[in-house]
Amino acid sequence: MKIAIASGKGGTGKTTIAVSLALAADGPVHYADCDVEEPNGHILLRPVLDQRREFALTVPEVVEAQCSGCGECRDICRFNAITVFGSTAMAFTELCHSCGGCFLVCPENALTRGTRVLGLLESGRAGTIGFSQGTLRVGEAMAAPLISAVKEEAFLTDGLVILDAPPGTSCPLLAAITGADYTLLVSEETPFGLHDLRLAVGVLRKLEQPFGVILNRADLGDGKTGKWCREENIPVHLEIPFDRKIAEGYAAGIPLFDCRPELLPIFSSLLKEISR
């Protein structure tokens, strides 16, 4: 079972929920932090990370001595990552999407495979929980390939997989949730929460993947998010009221059940409910 925790709007409590689900699991479980721009799961789970490697894209490097400046590589590149300057091609590798087109068209064998590091992939354990995360290199724009790498490694593990997705509704979200068996969208009872939830629901419907909603800080706001979910026949699995103790615990990196142990059975039964 692969469960993704996503939201549209940021700061709704994705990481708190994702970590709690991992802690509530009965059998083998793996938590994967797919929010590579701002990974925070490690703050709550405090894992021991014993494996670390750089994750890189393959990008072209021009061997000037062999390049005739014909421009084939420039013409196939749709990302403006190659230009021809005088009699030789020049690669702007930070724009490269690693489609491989330039290597295929170069008639002179003048391109070799270089790399552009997107970030770090780390894994280890937090107690009985398997843990992995990606961390985007500061200054790097392209998060999606690193997210896919984190997810695919997690998919290789046995048992329950919890994917902590990034906010938003564009390619980083898709990279994190595509292929999940179920997605939990964490939202709030505010117009921001509802607006961004509707966008996230649009993505899930387009992907044709099953999903449900958790309403966090459910007593702050206008109640319209839950109402909308009911009108749309979207299951609301859980409503968590605003609780200063939970907020203070989160601030200090203390998982939910250490502040509110009475919530543990609720998350256990939520996992069972989703697994059915």
Next chain:
Amino acid sequence: MKELLIVSGKGGTGKTSITAALAMLLPQTVLADCDVDAADLHLLLSPRIREEHEFRSGVLAVINPALCNACGTCAELCQFRAIRINTTAELIPFSCEGCGVCARFCPEGAIRLQEKHCGEWFLSDTEYGPMIHARLGIGEENSGKLVSLVKKRAREEAEKANAAWLLVDGPPGIGCPVIASLSGADLVLLVTEPSLSGLHDLKRVAELVRHFKLPMGACINKWDLHPGYSADICQVCREQAIPVLGTIPFDTAMVDAVVKGVPLLQQAPDSAAAKAVRGLYEKIIQLSLSA
């Protein structure tokens, strides 16, 4: 004209609420919402749309099944695993990056590239000045390009209006849309909250802003939810020479304003949070005059 960009690293720290509150205080302002994949500023500023435009960017492969003999060349060459072979080749649209390699190498000429409609952008009017905002299509990529477009149009509008300020609500994170938002900013305001996550994410976004050598200041929202971490954040800011321009207390008036769909300073002008935002505004003005 000065360009003030609000970012946060971590989502949900209060970027949009603070942007809307500042919109009421800054004189002669043009507004831009650069959080194009979850744009919320319009929910507080009730813009009246003056112009709506399509956003087209990039291409998508289109496979003609009548010409395809399922040879599999396209699927083999596609680095994005965006094509699967059944009785003919089939595109998985969400995975296609529009690189065009499949179309170039299809021996049957069965694949063409089609321009993609990725969303809309709007020029609107608000009580507090013209606003440029956008809506990225569901699950689309190219959000960085849409951000750049929004900023370009907003700058044009600001020049036309002879504006004193361009106030930009930025996206969360540190990736492509944030990098696109940063270009050309005169001052970047980092909105954080007193938690280990808030501090962790603040450090990363500050590193990004420093990477682009832009001036920045910080603001701690909901500072009293954990005064200890607020002190830690101030300490880190001191070490990194980032001025703390404001501290805003946790105030349900902020939530009330979002629910009413108006800026905080309209909903609750005398609230503790509103007073703190006025203090933030004063510091921003001081800093921009001294720069």
